[in-house]
Amino acid sequence: MDTRSALLAAAAALLLVSAIGVVAAPDALVDPRETDERPGDIRIVDTVVAPDEVRGETAELRLGVDLAHYGSTVENVTVRHRAIGADSGLLVDETTVDVGDVDDEGERTVNGSVNVEREGGYRIETVVFADGERRADRTTRVGGVEALTPEYADSRVGFTEETVWPTVAVSVVEADNESATLSVSASVTNRGDDASESVDLRLLVRQAESNVIAAEAGESVGSVRPGRTERVTTTVDVPAGYNYYIDAALFDDGVRIDETQGVANLNPRETISADETVEDVEFAVEDFAGDDAAEGGVDDGASGGDGRDAEDSRDASDDQTPGFGVVAALVALLGAALFARRRR
Structure with missing residues:
Protein backbone atom coordinates (compact mmCIF):
# COMPACT_ATOMS: atom_id res chain seq x y z
CA MET A 1 0.00 0.00 0.00
CA ASP A 2 1.41 3.34 -1.03
CA THR A 3 1.54 6.44 1.19
CA ARG A 4 -1.55 8.01 -0.35
CA SER A 5 -3.66 4.98 0.31
CA ALA A 6 -2.39 4.81 3.92
CA LEU A 7 -3.37 8.45 4.53
CA LEU A 8 -6.83 7.94 3.10
CA ALA A 9 -7.35 4.86 5.26
CA ALA A 10 -6.23 6.75 8.42
CA ALA A 11 -8.59 9.65 7.64
CA ALA A 12 -11.47 7.27 7.13
CA ALA A 13 -10.73 5.57 10.44
CA LEU A 14 -10.60 8.93 12.23
CA LEU A 15 -13.94 9.97 10.75
CA LEU A 16 -15.45 6.66 11.83
CA VAL A 17 -14.18 7.07 15.40
CA SER A 18 -15.48 10.68 15.53
CA ALA A 19 -18.90 9.59 14.30
CA ILE A 20 -19.07 6.87 16.92
CA GLY A 21 -18.09 9.42 19.61
CA VAL A 22 -20.78 11.85 18.53
CA VAL A 23 -23.41 9.15 18.69
CA ALA A 24 -22.20 7.89 22.08
CA ALA A 25 -21.72 11.36 23.67
CA PRO A 26 -23.82 13.96 21.83
CA ASP A 27 -22.90 16.74 24.31
CA ALA A 28 -19.19 16.41 23.70
CA LEU A 29 -19.18 18.87 20.80
CA VAL A 30 -21.53 21.53 22.31
CA ASP A 31 -20.31 25.06 21.84
CA PRO A 32 -18.42 25.98 25.06
CA ARG A 33 -19.95 29.47 24.92
CA GLU A 34 -23.31 27.83 25.59
CA THR A 35 -22.08 26.08 28.76
CA ASP A 36 -20.18 28.94 30.41
CA GLU A 37 -22.32 30.19 33.35
CA ARG A 38 -21.82 33.63 34.86
CA PRO A 39 -19.97 33.46 38.19
CA GLY A 40 -22.29 33.86 41.17
CA LEU A 148 -39.93 55.28 70.64
CA THR A 149 -42.91 54.75 72.95
CA PRO A 150 -42.87 51.55 75.02
CA GLU A 151 -45.75 49.24 74.24
CA TYR A 152 -47.12 49.46 77.78
CA ALA A 153 -47.38 53.27 77.46
CA ASP A 154 -48.71 53.36 73.91
CA SER A 155 -52.13 54.99 74.15
CA ARG A 156 -54.13 57.20 71.79
CA VAL A 157 -55.77 59.00 74.72
CA GLY A 158 -54.08 62.19 75.91
CA PHE A 159 -54.53 65.78 76.94
CA THR A 160 -55.89 68.10 74.28
CA GLU A 161 -53.28 70.30 72.61
CA GLU A 162 -54.88 73.62 71.72
CA THR A 163 -53.67 77.20 71.45
CA VAL A 164 -56.87 78.94 72.63
CA TRP A 165 -59.03 76.38 74.38
CA PRO A 166 -57.29 75.68 77.73
CA THR A 167 -56.15 72.13 78.40
CA VAL A 168 -56.41 72.75 82.17
CA ALA A 169 -59.04 75.29 83.25
CA VAL A 170 -59.26 76.54 86.84
CA SER A 171 -62.09 78.50 88.50
CA VAL A 172 -62.78 79.54 92.10
CA VAL A 173 -65.90 77.98 93.57
CA GLU A 174 -65.71 79.78 96.92
CA ALA A 175 -63.05 81.57 98.95
CA ASP A 176 -62.49 83.40 102.24
CA ASN A 177 -59.44 84.90 103.95
CA GLU A 178 -57.95 81.51 104.75
CA SER A 179 -58.86 79.00 102.03
CA ALA A 180 -60.24 78.66 98.54
CA THR A 181 -62.08 75.88 96.76
CA LEU A 182 -60.92 75.44 93.16
CA SER A 183 -62.73 73.68 90.34
CA VAL A 184 -60.16 72.11 88.00
CA SER A 185 -61.19 70.66 84.63
CA ALA A 186 -58.88 68.88 82.18
CA SER A 187 -59.54 68.34 78.48
CA VAL A 188 -58.89 64.78 77.23
CA THR A 189 -58.96 63.69 73.55
CA ASN A 190 -59.05 60.25 71.94
CA ARG A 191 -56.85 60.38 68.81
CA GLY A 192 -57.33 56.70 67.97
CA ASP A 193 -59.73 54.79 65.74
CA ASP A 194 -61.57 52.95 68.54
CA ALA A 195 -63.29 53.95 71.75
CA SER A 196 -60.77 54.23 74.59
CA GLU A 197 -60.74 52.31 77.82
CA SER A 198 -61.08 54.05 81.18
CA VAL A 199 -57.99 55.93 82.45
CA ASP A 200 -57.25 57.88 85.64
CA LEU A 201 -56.69 61.64 85.96
CA ARG A 202 -54.40 62.70 88.84
CA LEU A 203 -53.79 66.29 89.95
CA LEU A 204 -51.05 67.79 92.12
CA VAL A 205 -51.45 71.41 93.25
CA ARG A 206 -48.04 72.98 94.07
CA GLN A 207 -47.51 76.34 95.77
CA ALA A 208 -45.38 78.30 93.31
CA GLU A 209 -42.68 79.71 95.60
CA SER A 210 -42.11 76.74 97.91
CA ASN A 211 -43.02 73.83 95.58
CA VAL A 212 -44.96 72.36 98.51
CA ILE A 213 -47.92 70.16 97.54
CA ALA A 214 -50.99 72.01 98.78
CA ALA A 215 -53.57 69.50 97.51
CA GLU A 216 -54.04 66.49 95.28
CA ALA A 217 -57.03 64.85 93.66
CA GLY A 218 -57.97 62.06 91.31
CA GLU A 219 -60.82 61.37 88.92
CA SER A 220 -61.71 58.54 86.54
CA VAL A 221 -61.93 59.31 82.83
CA GLY A 222 -64.49 57.06 81.20
CA SER A 223 -64.48 55.73 77.66
CA VAL A 224 -63.97 58.44 75.02
CA ARG A 225 -65.21 57.90 71.47
CA PRO A 226 -62.74 58.18 68.55
CA GLY A 227 -61.87 61.77 67.73
CA ARG A 228 -63.91 63.11 70.64
CA THR A 229 -62.84 65.40 73.50
CA GLU A 230 -64.14 65.17 77.05
CA ARG A 231 -63.63 67.49 80.02
CA VAL A 232 -63.09 65.91 83.44
CA THR A 233 -63.70 68.12 86.48
CA THR A 234 -62.76 67.81 90.16
CA THR A 235 -62.36 70.19 93.13
CA VAL A 236 -59.52 70.90 95.56
CA ASP A 237 -59.14 73.09 98.68
CA VAL A 238 -56.00 75.23 99.05
CA PRO A 239 -54.82 78.12 101.29
CA ALA A 240 -55.94 81.47 99.89
CA GLY A 241 -53.66 84.24 98.66
CA TYR A 242 -51.03 82.13 96.88
CA ASN A 243 -50.24 81.12 93.32
CA TYR A 244 -50.25 77.45 92.34
CA TYR A 245 -49.08 75.14 89.57
CA ILE A 246 -51.64 72.50 88.61
CA ASP A 247 -49.75 69.35 87.50
CA ALA A 248 -52.07 66.94 85.67
CA ALA A 249 -51.26 63.40 84.50
CA LEU A 250 -53.17 60.53 82.89
CA PHE A 251 -52.50 56.97 84.08
CA ASP A 252 -53.51 53.72 82.42
CA ASP A 253 -53.24 50.78 84.80
CA GLY A 254 -50.56 52.60 86.78
CA VAL A 255 -48.59 53.69 83.69
CA ARG A 256 -48.29 57.45 83.07
CA ILE A 257 -49.31 58.05 79.46
CA ASP A 258 -49.51 61.86 79.29
CA GLU A 259 -49.00 64.99 81.37
CA THR A 260 -49.66 68.73 81.22
CA GLN A 261 -49.73 71.79 83.48
CA GLY A 262 -51.97 74.71 84.37
CA VAL A 263 -51.85 77.53 86.94
CA ALA A 264 -54.07 79.13 89.54
CA ASN A 265 -53.24 82.77 90.38
CA LEU A 266 -54.81 83.58 93.76
CA ASN A 267 -52.32 86.33 94.66
CA PRO A 268 -53.69 89.57 93.15
CA ARG A 269 -50.28 91.29 93.18
CA GLU A 270 -48.28 88.59 91.36
CA THR A 271 -49.05 86.02 88.65
CA ILE A 272 -47.36 82.95 87.23
CA SER A 273 -47.78 81.10 83.95
CA ALA A 274 -47.30 77.53 82.78
CA ASP A 275 -43.98 77.78 80.91
CA GLU A 276 -44.11 74.86 78.49
CA THR A 277 -41.25 74.22 76.05
CA VAL A 278 -41.67 71.04 74.02
CA GLU A 279 -39.18 69.78 71.45
CA ASP A 280 -40.21 66.68 69.54
CA VAL A 281 -37.80 63.75 69.36
CA GLU A 282 -38.15 61.63 66.23
CA PHE A 283 -36.90 58.16 65.43
CA ALA A 284 -34.61 58.55 62.38
CA VAL A 285 -32.74 56.18 60.07
CA GLU A 286 -29.97 57.19 57.66
CA ASP A 287 -27.68 55.31 55.29
CA PHE A 288 -24.30 57.03 55.24
CA ALA A 289 -21.69 54.48 54.10
CA GLY A 290 -21.31 51.12 52.37
CA ASP A 291 -19.97 49.52 49.21
CA ASP A 292 -23.44 49.14 47.70
CA ALA A 293 -25.26 52.03 49.37
CA ALA A 294 -26.61 55.20 47.81
CA GLU A 295 -26.20 58.16 50.08
CA GLY A 296 -29.29 59.77 51.57
CA GLY A 297 -30.52 60.67 55.00
CA VAL A 298 -33.07 61.79 57.47
CA ASP A 299 -32.24 64.31 60.14
CA ASP A 300 -31.79 62.88 63.57
CA GLY A 301 -34.15 63.91 66.28
CA ALA A 302 -33.10 65.84 69.33
CA SER A 303 -34.53 65.40 72.75
CA GLY A 304 -36.06 68.18 74.81
CA GLY A 305 -38.07 68.77 77.98
CA ASP A 306 -40.38 71.01 79.89
CA GLY A 307 -38.93 74.03 81.68
CA ARG A 308 -40.63 75.50 84.68
CA ASP A 309 -39.56 78.61 86.49
CA ALA A 310 -40.91 79.55 89.92
CA GLU A 311 -38.70 82.43 91.02
CA ASP A 312 -41.43 84.86 92.11
CA SER A 313 -40.83 86.49 95.50
CA ARG A 314 -43.55 87.40 98.02
CA ASP A 315 -43.91 90.64 99.96
CA ALA A 316 -42.94 90.63 103.63
CA SER A 317 -46.48 91.59 104.59
CA ASP A 318 -47.82 88.30 103.16
CA ASP A 319 -46.19 86.39 106.03
CA GLN A 320 -49.26 87.22 108.11
CA THR A 321 -51.51 85.20 105.78
CA PRO A 322 -52.51 81.76 107.17
CA GLY A 323 -51.03 78.75 105.39
CA PHE A 324 -47.54 78.96 103.90
CA GLY A 325 -46.81 82.25 105.84
CA VAL A 326 -46.35 80.25 109.05
CA VAL A 327 -43.63 78.16 107.41
CA ALA A 328 -41.84 81.29 106.20
CA ALA A 329 -41.97 82.82 109.69
CA LEU A 330 -40.45 79.71 111.31
CA VAL A 331 -37.63 79.68 108.74
CA ALA A 332 -36.91 83.37 109.44
CA LEU A 333 -36.77 82.79 113.24
CA LEU A 334 -34.41 79.85 112.82
CA GLY A 335 -32.11 81.90 110.57
CA ALA A 336 -32.01 84.77 113.12
CA ALA A 337 -31.11 82.37 115.94
CA LEU A 338 -28.23 80.84 113.95
CA PHE A 339 -26.92 84.30 113.04
CA ALA A 340 -26.99 85.48 116.71
CA ARG A 341 -25.15 82.33 117.83
CA ARG A 342 -22.41 82.90 115.20
CA ARG A 343 -21.96 86.52 116.39
CA ARG A 344 -21.33 85.30 119.95
Whole structure:
Protein backbone atom coordinates (compact mmCIF):
# COMPACT_ATOMS: atom_id res chain seq x y z
CA MET A 1 0.00 0.00 0.00
CA ASP A 2 1.41 3.34 -1.03
CA THR A 3 1.54 6.44 1.19
CA ARG A 4 -1.55 8.01 -0.35
CA SER A 5 -3.66 4.98 0.31
CA ALA A 6 -2.39 4.81 3.92
CA LEU A 7 -3.37 8.45 4.53
CA LEU A 8 -6.83 7.94 3.10
CA ALA A 9 -7.35 4.86 5.26
CA ALA A 10 -6.23 6.75 8.42
CA ALA A 11 -8.59 9.65 7.64
CA ALA A 12 -11.47 7.27 7.13
CA ALA A 13 -10.73 5.57 10.44
CA LEU A 14 -10.60 8.93 12.23
CA LEU A 15 -13.94 9.97 10.75
CA LEU A 16 -15.45 6.66 11.83
CA VAL A 17 -14.18 7.07 15.40
CA SER A 18 -15.48 10.68 15.53
CA ALA A 19 -18.90 9.59 14.30
CA ILE A 20 -19.07 6.87 16.92
CA GLY A 21 -18.09 9.42 19.61
CA VAL A 22 -20.78 11.85 18.53
CA VAL A 23 -23.41 9.15 18.69
CA ALA A 24 -22.20 7.89 22.08
CA ALA A 25 -21.72 11.36 23.67
CA PRO A 26 -23.82 13.96 21.83
CA ASP A 27 -22.90 16.74 24.31
CA ALA A 28 -19.19 16.41 23.70
CA LEU A 29 -19.18 18.87 20.80
CA VAL A 30 -21.53 21.53 22.31
CA ASP A 31 -20.31 25.06 21.84
CA PRO A 32 -18.42 25.98 25.06
CA ARG A 33 -19.95 29.47 24.92
CA GLU A 34 -23.31 27.83 25.59
CA THR A 35 -22.08 26.08 28.76
CA ASP A 36 -20.18 28.94 30.41
CA GLU A 37 -22.32 30.19 33.35
CA ARG A 38 -21.82 33.63 34.86
CA PRO A 39 -19.97 33.46 38.19
CA GLY A 40 -22.29 33.86 41.17
CA ASP A 41 -22.68 37.44 42.40
CA ILE A 42 -24.64 38.62 45.44
CA ARG A 43 -24.97 42.17 46.69
CA ILE A 44 -27.04 44.43 48.96
CA VAL A 45 -29.67 46.45 47.13
CA ASP A 46 -31.39 48.13 50.08
CA THR A 47 -31.77 47.97 53.87
CA VAL A 48 -34.77 48.91 56.00
CA VAL A 49 -34.73 49.56 59.75
CA ALA A 50 -37.97 49.73 61.73
CA PRO A 51 -38.86 49.49 65.45
CA ASP A 52 -40.32 46.17 66.49
CA GLU A 53 -40.81 45.43 70.19
CA VAL A 54 -40.25 48.53 72.35
CA ARG A 55 -39.72 47.91 76.05
CA GLY A 56 -38.95 50.20 78.98
CA GLU A 57 -35.13 50.19 78.73
CA THR A 58 -34.49 48.44 75.41
CA ALA A 59 -35.94 48.28 71.92
CA GLU A 60 -35.75 45.63 69.21
CA LEU A 61 -34.97 47.00 65.76
CA ARG A 62 -36.23 44.96 62.79
CA LEU A 63 -33.76 44.84 59.88
CA GLY A 64 -34.76 43.96 56.33
CA VAL A 65 -31.94 43.42 53.80
CA ASP A 66 -32.76 43.15 50.08
CA LEU A 67 -30.19 40.88 48.38
CA ALA A 68 -29.74 40.68 44.59
CA HIS A 69 -28.28 37.46 43.10
CA TYR A 70 -27.06 36.83 39.57
CA GLY A 71 -25.18 34.00 37.89
CA SER A 72 -24.32 30.60 39.34
CA THR A 73 -25.21 29.39 42.83
CA VAL A 74 -23.65 31.27 45.74
CA GLU A 75 -23.12 28.83 48.57
CA ASN A 76 -23.31 29.22 52.34
CA VAL A 77 -24.60 32.79 52.46
CA THR A 78 -24.90 34.51 55.87
CA VAL A 79 -25.90 38.06 56.86
CA ARG A 80 -24.33 39.59 59.97
CA HIS A 81 -25.74 42.64 61.79
CA ARG A 82 -23.83 44.66 64.38
CA ALA A 83 -25.28 47.51 66.47
CA ILE A 84 -22.52 49.91 67.57
CA GLY A 85 -23.00 52.93 69.84
CA ALA A 86 -22.67 56.12 67.79
CA ASP A 87 -20.86 57.99 70.58
CA SER A 88 -19.03 55.20 72.42
CA GLY A 89 -18.10 53.03 69.43
CA LEU A 90 -18.83 49.96 71.58
CA LEU A 91 -20.54 46.84 70.26
CA VAL A 92 -24.06 46.69 71.69
CA ASP A 93 -25.52 43.65 69.93
CA GLU A 94 -24.62 41.23 67.12
CA THR A 95 -26.79 38.72 65.25
CA THR A 96 -26.19 36.44 62.27
CA VAL A 97 -28.84 35.12 59.86
CA ASP A 98 -28.10 31.90 57.91
CA VAL A 99 -29.44 32.22 54.37
CA GLY A 100 -27.91 29.04 52.89
CA ASP A 101 -27.28 28.48 49.18
CA VAL A 102 -28.71 31.13 46.84
CA ASP A 103 -29.38 29.89 43.30
CA ASP A 104 -32.44 31.81 42.11
CA GLU A 105 -31.70 34.98 40.17
CA GLY A 106 -33.34 38.22 41.27
CA GLU A 107 -33.96 39.80 44.66
CA ARG A 108 -34.93 38.38 48.02
CA THR A 109 -35.43 39.94 51.47
CA VAL A 110 -33.58 38.57 54.50
CA ASN A 111 -35.02 39.63 57.88
CA GLY A 112 -33.01 40.05 61.07
CA SER A 113 -32.99 42.14 64.26
CA VAL A 114 -30.79 43.69 66.96
CA ASN A 115 -31.58 44.79 70.52
CA VAL A 116 -30.39 48.22 71.70
CA GLU A 117 -30.90 50.45 74.72
CA ARG A 118 -33.67 53.00 74.27
CA GLU A 119 -31.39 56.03 74.25
CA GLY A 120 -28.80 57.68 72.01
CA GLY A 121 -27.97 56.62 68.47
CA TYR A 122 -26.39 53.60 66.78
CA ARG A 123 -24.57 52.45 63.66
CA ILE A 124 -26.04 49.27 62.18
CA GLU A 125 -23.31 47.49 60.18
CA THR A 126 -24.64 44.79 57.83
CA VAL A 127 -22.21 42.42 56.07
CA VAL A 128 -23.01 39.61 53.60
CA PHE A 129 -20.67 36.58 53.56
CA ALA A 130 -20.51 33.75 51.02
CA ASP A 131 -18.74 30.67 52.36
CA GLY A 132 -16.89 32.88 54.83
CA GLU A 133 -15.86 35.48 52.26
CA ARG A 134 -17.13 39.06 52.56
CA ARG A 135 -19.20 39.95 49.50
CA ALA A 136 -21.07 43.17 50.39
CA ASP A 137 -21.66 45.55 53.29
CA ARG A 138 -23.91 48.46 54.21
CA THR A 139 -23.88 50.83 57.23
CA THR A 140 -27.02 52.53 58.48
CA ARG A 141 -27.24 55.16 61.21
CA VAL A 142 -30.18 55.17 63.64
CA GLY A 143 -30.99 58.12 65.91
CA GLY A 144 -33.74 59.23 68.28
CA VAL A 145 -34.33 55.77 69.74
CA GLU A 146 -35.48 57.40 72.98
CA ALA A 147 -38.50 58.79 71.09
CA LEU A 148 -39.93 55.28 70.64
CA THR A 149 -42.91 54.75 72.95
CA PRO A 150 -42.87 51.55 75.02
CA GLU A 151 -45.75 49.24 74.24
CA TYR A 152 -47.12 49.46 77.78
CA ALA A 153 -47.38 53.27 77.46
CA ASP A 154 -48.71 53.36 73.91
CA SER A 155 -52.13 54.99 74.15
CA ARG A 156 -54.13 57.20 71.79
CA VAL A 157 -55.77 59.00 74.72
CA GLY A 158 -54.08 62.19 75.91
CA PHE A 159 -54.53 65.78 76.94
CA THR A 160 -55.89 68.10 74.28
CA GLU A 161 -53.28 70.30 72.61
CA GLU A 162 -54.88 73.62 71.72
CA THR A 163 -53.67 77.20 71.45
CA VAL A 164 -56.87 78.94 72.63
CA TRP A 165 -59.03 76.38 74.38
CA PRO A 166 -57.29 75.68 77.73
CA THR A 167 -56.15 72.13 78.40
CA VAL A 168 -56.41 72.75 82.17
CA ALA A 169 -59.04 75.29 83.25
CA VAL A 170 -59.26 76.54 86.84
CA SER A 171 -62.09 78.50 88.50
CA VAL A 172 -62.78 79.54 92.10
CA VAL A 173 -65.90 77.98 93.57
CA GLU A 174 -65.71 79.78 96.92
CA ALA A 175 -63.05 81.57 98.95
CA ASP A 176 -62.49 83.40 102.24
CA ASN A 177 -59.44 84.90 103.95
CA GLU A 178 -57.95 81.51 104.75
CA SER A 179 -58.86 79.00 102.03
CA ALA A 180 -60.24 78.66 98.54
CA THR A 181 -62.08 75.88 96.76
CA LEU A 182 -60.92 75.44 93.16
CA SER A 183 -62.73 73.68 90.34
CA VAL A 184 -60.16 72.11 88.00
CA SER A 185 -61.19 70.66 84.63
CA ALA A 186 -58.88 68.88 82.18
CA SER A 187 -59.54 68.34 78.48
CA VAL A 188 -58.89 64.78 77.23
CA THR A 189 -58.96 63.69 73.55
CA ASN A 190 -59.05 60.25 71.94
CA ARG A 191 -56.85 60.38 68.81
CA GLY A 192 -57.33 56.70 67.97
CA ASP A 193 -59.73 54.79 65.74
CA ASP A 194 -61.57 52.95 68.54
CA ALA A 195 -63.29 53.95 71.75
CA SER A 196 -60.77 54.23 74.59
CA GLU A 197 -60.74 52.31 77.82
CA SER A 198 -61.08 54.05 81.18
CA VAL A 199 -57.99 55.93 82.45
CA ASP A 200 -57.25 57.88 85.64
CA LEU A 201 -56.69 61.64 85.96
CA ARG A 202 -54.40 62.70 88.84
CA LEU A 203 -53.79 66.29 89.95
CA LEU A 204 -51.05 67.79 92.12
CA VAL A 205 -51.45 71.41 93.25
CA ARG A 206 -48.04 72.98 94.07
CA GLN A 207 -47.51 76.34 95.77
CA ALA A 208 -45.38 78.30 93.31
CA GLU A 209 -42.68 79.71 95.60
CA SER A 210 -42.11 76.74 97.91
CA ASN A 211 -43.02 73.83 95.58
CA VAL A 212 -44.96 72.36 98.51
CA ILE A 213 -47.92 70.16 97.54
CA ALA A 214 -50.99 72.01 98.78
CA ALA A 215 -53.57 69.50 97.51
CA GLU A 216 -54.04 66.49 95.28
CA ALA A 217 -57.03 64.85 93.66
CA GLY A 218 -57.97 62.06 91.31
CA GLU A 219 -60.82 61.37 88.92
CA SER A 220 -61.71 58.54 86.54
CA VAL A 221 -61.93 59.31 82.83
CA GLY A 222 -64.49 57.06 81.20
CA SER A 223 -64.48 55.73 77.66
CA VAL A 224 -63.97 58.44 75.02
CA ARG A 225 -65.21 57.90 71.47
CA PRO A 226 -62.74 58.18 68.55
CA GLY A 227 -61.87 61.77 67.73
CA ARG A 228 -63.91 63.11 70.64
CA THR A 229 -62.84 65.40 73.50
CA GLU A 230 -64.14 65.17 77.05
CA ARG A 231 -63.63 67.49 80.02
CA VAL A 232 -63.09 65.91 83.44
CA THR A 233 -63.70 68.12 86.48
CA THR A 234 -62.76 67.81 90.16
CA THR A 235 -62.36 70.19 93.13
CA VAL A 236 -59.52 70.90 95.56
CA ASP A 237 -59.14 73.09 98.68
CA VAL A 238 -56.00 75.23 99.05
CA PRO A 239 -54.82 78.12 101.29
CA ALA A 240 -55.94 81.47 99.89
CA GLY A 241 -53.66 84.24 98.66
CA TYR A 242 -51.03 82.13 96.88
CA ASN A 243 -50.24 81.12 93.32
CA TYR A 244 -50.25 77.45 92.34
CA TYR A 245 -49.08 75.14 89.57
CA ILE A 246 -51.64 72.50 88.61
CA ASP A 247 -49.75 69.35 87.50
CA ALA A 248 -52.07 66.94 85.67
CA ALA A 249 -51.26 63.40 84.50
CA LEU A 250 -53.17 60.53 82.89
CA PHE A 251 -52.50 56.97 84.08
CA ASP A 252 -53.51 53.72 82.42
CA ASP A 253 -53.24 50.78 84.80
CA GLY A 254 -50.56 52.60 86.78
CA VAL A 255 -48.59 53.69 83.69
CA ARG A 256 -48.29 57.45 83.07
CA ILE A 257 -49.31 58.05 79.46
CA ASP A 258 -49.51 61.86 79.29
CA GLU A 259 -49.00 64.99 81.37
CA THR A 260 -49.66 68.73 81.22
CA GLN A 261 -49.73 71.79 83.48
CA GLY A 262 -51.97 74.71 84.37
CA VAL A 263 -51.85 77.53 86.94
CA ALA A 264 -54.07 79.13 89.54
CA ASN A 265 -53.24 82.77 90.38
CA LEU A 266 -54.81 83.58 93.76
CA ASN A 267 -52.32 86.33 94.66
CA PRO A 268 -53.69 89.57 93.15
CA ARG A 269 -50.28 91.29 93.18
CA GLU A 270 -48.28 88.59 91.36
CA THR A 271 -49.05 86.02 88.65
CA ILE A 272 -47.36 82.95 87.23
CA SER A 273 -47.78 81.10 83.95
CA ALA A 274 -47.30 77.53 82.78
CA ASP A 275 -43.98 77.78 80.91
CA GLU A 276 -44.11 74.86 78.49
CA THR A 277 -41.25 74.22 76.05
CA VAL A 278 -41.67 71.04 74.02
CA GLU A 279 -39.18 69.78 71.45
CA ASP A 280 -40.21 66.68 69.54
CA VAL A 281 -37.80 63.75 69.36
CA GLU A 282 -38.15 61.63 66.23
CA PHE A 283 -36.90 58.16 65.43
CA ALA A 284 -34.61 58.55 62.38
CA VAL A 285 -32.74 56.18 60.07
CA GLU A 286 -29.97 57.19 57.66
CA ASP A 287 -27.68 55.31 55.29
CA PHE A 288 -24.30 57.03 55.24
CA ALA A 289 -21.69 54.48 54.10
CA GLY A 290 -21.31 51.12 52.37
CA ASP A 291 -19.97 49.52 49.21
CA ASP A 292 -23.44 49.14 47.70
CA ALA A 293 -25.26 52.03 49.37
CA ALA A 294 -26.61 55.20 47.81
CA GLU A 295 -26.20 58.16 50.08
CA GLY A 296 -29.29 59.77 51.57
CA GLY A 297 -30.52 60.67 55.00
CA VAL A 298 -33.07 61.79 57.47
CA ASP A 299 -32.24 64.31 60.14
CA ASP A 300 -31.79 62.88 63.57
CA GLY A 301 -34.15 63.91 66.28
CA ALA A 302 -33.10 65.84 69.33
CA SER A 303 -34.53 65.40 72.75
CA GLY A 304 -36.06 68.18 74.81
CA GLY A 305 -38.07 68.77 77.98
CA ASP A 306 -40.38 71.01 79.89
CA GLY A 307 -38.93 74.03 81.68
CA ARG A 308 -40.63 75.50 84.68
CA ASP A 309 -39.56 78.61 86.49
CA ALA A 310 -40.91 79.55 89.92
CA GLU A 311 -38.70 82.43 91.02
CA ASP A 312 -41.43 84.86 92.11
CA SER A 313 -40.83 86.49 95.50
CA ARG A 314 -43.55 87.40 98.02
CA ASP A 315 -43.91 90.64 99.96
CA ALA A 316 -42.94 90.63 103.63
CA SER A 317 -46.48 91.59 104.59
CA ASP A 318 -47.82 88.30 103.16
CA ASP A 319 -46.19 86.39 106.03
CA GLN A 320 -49.26 87.22 108.11
CA THR A 321 -51.51 85.20 105.78
CA PRO A 322 -52.51 81.76 107.17
CA GLY A 323 -51.03 78.75 105.39
CA PHE A 324 -47.54 78.96 103.90
CA GLY A 325 -46.81 82.25 105.84
CA VAL A 326 -46.35 80.25 109.05
CA VAL A 327 -43.63 78.16 107.41
CA ALA A 328 -41.84 81.29 106.20
CA ALA A 329 -41.97 82.82 109.69
CA LEU A 330 -40.45 79.71 111.31
CA VAL A 331 -37.63 79.68 108.74
CA ALA A 332 -36.91 83.37 109.44
CA LEU A 333 -36.77 82.79 113.24
CA LEU A 334 -34.41 79.85 112.82
CA GLY A 335 -32.11 81.90 110.57
CA ALA A 336 -32.01 84.77 113.12
CA ALA A 337 -31.11 82.37 115.94
CA LEU A 338 -28.23 80.84 113.95
CA PHE A 339 -26.92 84.30 113.04
CA ALA A 340 -26.99 85.48 116.71
CA ARG A 341 -25.15 82.33 117.83
CA ARG A 342 -22.41 82.90 115.20
CA ARG A 343 -21.96 86.52 116.39
CA ARG A 344 -21.33 85.30 119.95
